[in-house]
Amino acid sequence: MSSPTATFSLKQRNAALSSPEQQQQLLNSVALSHTAHQADFGATLAAHNWAALTPTQLEIFQINLGKLCNMTCRHCHVDAGPDRKEVMDRTTIDHCLRALDQTEAHTVDLTGGAPELNPHFRYLVEQAVMRGKHVIDRCNLTVLLLPRMEDLPAWLAELGVEVVCSLPHYRQQNTDAQRGDGTFEQSMIALNRLNAVGYGKGNPDRQLTLVSNPIGTSLSANQAQLEQEWKAGLLQNHGITFDRLITINNMPISRHLEDLESSGNLQAYLELLVNAFSACTIKGLMCRNTISVSWDGRLFDCDFNQMLNLEIQQPGTQRPHIRDFQLDGLAGRQIMTGRHCFGCTAGAGSSCGGAIA
Numbered sequence: 609m610s611s612p613t614a615t616f617s618l619k620q621r622n623a624a625l626s627s628p629e630q631q632q633q634l635l636n637s638v639a640l641s642h643t644a645h646q647a648d649f650g651a652t653l654a655a656h657n658w659a660a661l662t663p664t665q666l667e668i669f670q671i672n673l674g675k676l677c678n679m680t681c682r683h684c685h686v687d688a689g690p691d692r693k694e695v696m697d698r699t700t701i702d703h704c705l706r707a708l709d710q711t712e713a714h715t716v717d718l719t720g721g722a723p724e725l726n727p728h729f730r731y732l733v734e735q736a737v738m739r740g741k742h743v744i745d746r747c748n749l750t751v752l753l754l755p756r757m758e759d760l761p762a763w764l765a766e767l768g769v770e771v772v773c774s775l776p777h778y779r780q781q782n783t784d785a786q787r788g789d790g791t792f793e794q795s796m797i798a799l800n801r802l803n804a805v806g807y808g809k810g811n812p813d814r815q816l817t818l819v820s821n822p823i824g825t826s827l828s829a830n831q832a833q834l835e836q837e838w839k840a841g842l843l844q845n846h847g848i849t850f851d852r853l854i855t856i857n858n859m860p861i862s863r864h865l866e867d868l869e870s871s872g873n874l875q876a877y878l879e880l881l882v883n884a885f886s887a888c889t890i891k892g893l894m895c896r897n898t899i900s901v902s903w904d905g906r907l908f909d910c911d912f913n914q915m916l917n918l919e920i921q922q923p924g925t926q927r928p929h930i931r932d933f934q935l936d937g938l939a940g941r942q943i944m945t946g947r948h949c950f951g952c953t954a955g956a957g958s959s960c961g962g963a964i965a
């Protein structure tokens with residue numbers, strides 16, 4: 609069974625927006641002077657008594673294992689795909705582990721691309737579990753159907769890894785539209801396999817979390833309500849159970865940014881995000897308790913900044929790299945922000961852990 613394909617990567621198409629700098633330029637060029645604080649994220653924070661966004665205690669160590677993916681979804685903020693060969697090497701993974709040992713982070717959050725396609729994925733998971741960390745595998749589900757991944761659900765279950773699976777919708781049409789024909793069917797098979805090894809049945813060592821993101825240009829709907837709806841829908845129609853649903857807004861980055869621009873929806877979407885700014889989300893923004901490492905070992909405040917090439921600003925250090933990791937040096941930094949940040953503060957807020965407020 610081959611993996612679904614919705615589009616091609618920006619890089620493969622040699623599209624202008626494959627450049628993070630072009631993406632930033634486009635975001636900043638949208639006419640938004642009529643919105644509050646001219647859609648300046650820093651000014652918006654200041655108006656709510658936040659002189660700058662600063663980190664709290666580091667709790668989540670997020671590692672992006674690479675841009676390689678078996679899929680090519682329309683809304684992908686990573687511009688991942690089968691043509692992307694950038695994956696984290698073993699040396700950089702060992703740097704990550706040494707850095708992790710300097711912190712009290714309780715969670716190691718593995719993302720990509722499809723993190724499972726990195727040849728060192730299992731080594732990293734084992735090492736993180738050995739250190740007593742809660743490990744999250746951000747899984748696109750269809751990857752579990754690749755022949756060499758057959759034993760992966762049971763292996764993840766044995767190590768107590770939380771599997772956080774993207775599934776835009778519990779109905780086929782909506783999911784396939786965004787992620788490619790056949791995604792839904794393959795996702796149901798993968799979820800059944802996860803259920804069969806004990807995931808999604810209330811066992812804290814076999815946590816199965818689903819991630820929903822809106823189709824089109826709306827904000828995420830109410831997370832708690834959607835969870836009830838999804839639990840009923842998946843159980844009734846497919847006999848599938850899961851533990852929790854989290855909702856994430858689509859970020860105006862990479863392929864989603866291209867989609868918004870080419871469909872003429874970019875200005876309206878940014879207006880929607882800016883107008884839906886909610887100050888009560890600021891405190892819980894994920895960049896405050898997370899650090900994000902790119903496949904080549906560079907450090908970022910979050911995965912979104914990583915895709916826009918907005919590197920961490922560590923006082924006294926240029927281009928901080930995981931091999932030189934110093935927790936103390938990072939504590940005093942200011943988090944890099946831009947217009948894309950309105951995607952995290954809109955409505956109930958949005959983060960890798962779902963709604964914030």
Ligand code: SF4
Pocket residue numbers: 677678679680681683684685686687688689720721722748774
């Ligand atoms: S959204 Fe996820 S599954 Fe889809 S192409 Fe991007 S990384 Fe791969």
Ligand code: SF4
Pocket residue numbers: 893894895896909910911912913943944945946948949950952
């Ligand atoms: S994109 Fe979101 S998580 Fe990243 S720096 Fe901006 S507000 Fe923080």
